[in-house]
Amino acid sequence: MEETDIALMARVKKGDEKAFELLMARHKRPVYNLALRFLNDPDDAVDVTQEAFIRIYRASQTYTPDAKFTTWLYTIVKNLCFNMLRARKSAEIASLDNEFMPELPAKEEHPVERISRAQTREIVIRAVNRLPENMKMAVILSKFHGLPYDEIAAIMGCTVTAVKLRIYRAKTILAKELRELKQET
Amino acid sequence: MRWIMVFVLISSFLLLQAGYAFADEARMSRNKLIWESMSAEEKKRVIQNYREWKTSAPERKERIMRNYREFNGLSLEEQQRLKERYRQYKSLGPAGRDRVKNRLDRIDALPADNRLEAEKRYARDREMPAHERMQHLKRSRFWEDLSEEEREIFKKLIFIDN
Amino acid sequence: MECKITRDRLPAYQDGEMAEAVARNVEEHLTICHACRKADLELKEAWYKLGTWEDDDPPEKIRMEVLSRITKQRKMRWVKIVIPVAAALLIIVGLTLRFTDLEHEKQTQMPLPAAPLQLSAEHSDFDEDELIADLHVLQDEEFYDTLEELVKIDYLPLIDGPQQMERDRKRSSLEVTLT
Numbered sequence: 001m002e003e004t005d006i007a008l009m010a011r012v013k014k015g016d017e018k019a020f021e022l023l024m025a026r027h028k029r030p031v032y033n034l035a036l037r038f039l040n041d042p043d044d045a046v047d048v049t050q051e052a053f054i055r056i057y058r059a060s061q062t063y064t065p066d067a068k069f070t071t072w073l074y075t076i077v078k079n080l081c082f083n084m085l086r087a088r089k090s091a092e093i094a095s096l097d098n099e100f101m102p103e104l105p106a107k108e109e110h111p112v113e114r115i116s117r118a119q120t121r122e123i124v125i126r127a128v129n130r131l132p133e134n135m136k137m138a139v140i141l142s143k144f145h146g147l148p149y150d151e152i153a154a155i156m157g158c159t160v161t162a163v164k165l166r167i168y169r170a171k172t173i174l175a176k177e178l179r180e181l182k183q184e185t
Numbered sequence: 186m187r188w189i190m191v192f193v194l195i196s197s198f199l200l201l202q203a204g205y206a207f208a209d210e211a212r213m214s215r216n217k218l219i220w221e222s223m224s225a226e227e228k229k230r231v232i233q234n235y236r237e238w239k240t241s242a243p244e245r246k247e248r249i250m251r252n253y254r255e256f257n258g259l260s261l262e263e264q265q266r267l268k269e270r271y272r273q274y275k276s277l278g279p280a281g282r283d284r285v286k287n288r289l290d291r292i293d294a295l296p297a298d299n300r301l302e303a304e305k306r307y308a309r310d311r312e313m314p315a316h317e318r319m320q321h322l323k324r325s326r327f328w329e330d331l332s333e334e335e336r337e338i339f340k341k342l343i344f345i346d347n
Numbered sequence: 348m349e350c351k352i353t354r355d356r357l358p359a360y361q362d363g364e365m366a367e368a369v370a371r372n373v374e375e376h377l378t379i380c381h382a383c384r385k386a387d388l389e390l391k392e393a394w395y396k397l398g399t400w401e402d403d404d405p406p407e408k409i410r411m412e413v414l415s416r417i418t419k420q421r422k423m424r425w426v427k428i429v430i431p432v433a434a435a436l437l438i439i440v441g442l443t444l445r446f447t448d449l450e451h452e453k454q455t456q457m458p459l460p461a462a463p464l465q466l467s468a469e470h471s472d473f474d475e476d477e478l479i480a481d482l483h484v485l486q487d488e489e490f491y492d493t494l495e496e497l498v499k500i501d502y503l504p505l506i507d508g509p510q511q512m513e514r515d516r517k518r519s520s521l522e523v524t525l526t
Binding site: 055056058059061062063064066076157158159161162 | 268
């Protein structure tokens, strides 16, 4: 019988490191992929994942299970992701002072053939990355983590209505982007 | 019969006290949890706040505690809306914030009757659905008077659910 | 016109988040409009296609790094306790020695006024428990300070003088006559 997250945290609280490792093993993959899809950089995603688990451990001493463990965990991850994004933006602004604007990615030359799955994947990644951050996060949590709207709202710190609006708008934008990007290839 | 009433009174009083203590305990342990999970940087910021808090005038502390209580009395939707507005407000930068404060000063300068009117309209306004509220806003004299720049600013602050 | 409205409603419609009457409108329009049916399909397809973006395997180093930083932190915590305690002990010992020296001199000189031991201010102005007790306010102190302004913003469109009230009164009476 698999132990629940809350049971494991209770053990971690008592100093059981093995329990923490189990927790990490269980949630490492979704956390990493959440960060990776949002930030689109494996190194940044690794940093976020590490930091998230360290914070969980740090807080384990005073942990009281008043909400779902994953909601808490994903809230931490979401905050770290947004922080990372902000840090990136200010770094970009700082560096652009002395340089010309970075070039737009060159249009790729694709031979005329049926759109392969790998190409669709490429297009999908580009389309999602063009979404504004809040929409992007809501889409990732909904589609790739299968979370219900109320949990997404708890994680993102907004209303359920806002979540629905973000996802609906995102769907419309994605359909449009997918169509346009497909035409470019 | 009388003794039963006395018993009920005393035990309900004790329960109430316990309830407060329990709520305090719960808040204390939740605060501890949040404190423990903060990074060194965040802790530094809070400690800074704490130092200022300790040296604040009691009126300021009163005001802030009152705001805290009122805020927690609002619906979740309202709370999120105000938080989002705060984020936008912070992102405006000092120049933008000054613009906003200029406009807000006009409210303080209102004579008492207009204030009463405004309170009534506020209550009505709160019960309107969002799109109707937006229409009213766009039709208001306030909106017409704004410069293009100020409109951008207030758009960010008022149209939150975007 | 109908198409634009329908397309705006499609995501909510697909989600089942719609009043029956409105949903029926959408359905009816979809049965007669090929372009909107296409848009409806595109929406579903786009969401479905997201599934081509599969998960990646998290690198193994994550686990090692987290575990090593945790043990490092534990050691650091020890250090943070031991060093200040050792420092405090040294100070106490040092000061005690100095005072015992003074005690000697006292017997041969004027009596000195008793000086209270003043430890470094660093340790005494930060009461963690007090901070934690008020953390719920302190965390967002700036926010609560600004709260009144934030709420006032909602009043701005409502406060114009008698002119606005006149226009409102006229408008609302007009609306009453029109409905």
